[in-house]
Amino acid sequence: MDKKDNFRKQVRSFYSVLLTSFIMVMLIGILGVTYMINPSAFSFKENGPSSEMVSKNAEDEDWDKIENGIHLRTGLKDADGLMAVVNNCTNCHSAKLVMQNRMNEERWVETIRWMQETQNLWDLGENEKVIVDYLVTNYPPKSKGRREALTNIEWYPLEDK
Numbered sequence: 001m002d003k004k005d006n007f008r009k010q011v012r013s014f015y016s017v018l019l020t021s022f023i024m025v026m027l028i029g030i031l032g033v034t035y036m037i038n039p040s041a042f043s044f045k046e047n048g049p050s051s052e053m054v055s056k057n058a059e060d061e062d063w064d065k066i067e068n069g070i071h072l073r074t075g076l077k078d079a080d081g082l083m084a085v086v087n088n089c090t091n092c093h094s095a096k097l098v099m100q101n102r103m104n105e106e107r108w109v110e111t112i113r114w115m116q117e118t119q120n121l122w123d124l125g126e127n128e129k130v131i132v133d134y135l136v137t138n139y140p141p142k143s144k145g146r147r148e149a150l151t152n153i154e155w156y157p158l159e160d161k
């Protein structure tokens with residue numbers, strides 16, 4: 001083996017080392033970028049409950065968390081009777097349906113009777129008053145768009161001069 005051959009061999013092995021390191025750096029780079037974009041790709045817990053599902057656990061301390069006067073889970077205002085409303089009125093439909101409907105006491109009671117007669121809503125017992133009070137106090141009927149008809153006016157006859 002002459003010197004030239006030896007030199008070529010060295011150059012070749014030098015390049016193969018260089019190439020291997022280059023590939024490794026690229027792989028680590030790709031993995032790093034993937035991790036930065038989506039860390040959960042590396043958690044390998046596909047069949048476990050997602051963190052979202054875990055936070056919905058009723059025993060979670062955040063379950064009935066209130067922030068800025070709003071019950072986060074339902075969006076209802078924090079006030080007397082809140083939990084009675086949460087526990088009785090958000091089981092079948094969203095609390096949004098409750099909040100959107102601004103009614104007076106009489107119409108709330110009618111709505112509750114209607115749900116009891118046609119939608120299997122249970123007897124609310126003492127909670128009914130608590131719930132209706134909560135709704136009327138916190139979600140009162142919006143002011144009417146048009147003024148109410150005038151009453152008690154003293155009309156006077158128009159006279160031709």
Ligand code: HEC
Nearest residue numbers: 088089090091092093097098101111115119120121122131
């Ligand atoms: C047993 C199931 C159930 C429960 C509990 C329940 N509702 Fe309902 N409610 C319904 C159904 C079903 C509808 C009709 C939904 C629809 O039209 O999509 C409804 C409709 C409504 C509506 C809309 C009525 C309308 O005229 O459109 C309001 C407001 C409402 N519920 C408020 C309440 C309040 C307040 C409570 C708590 C006292 C409550 N619901 C509890 C089943 C229920």
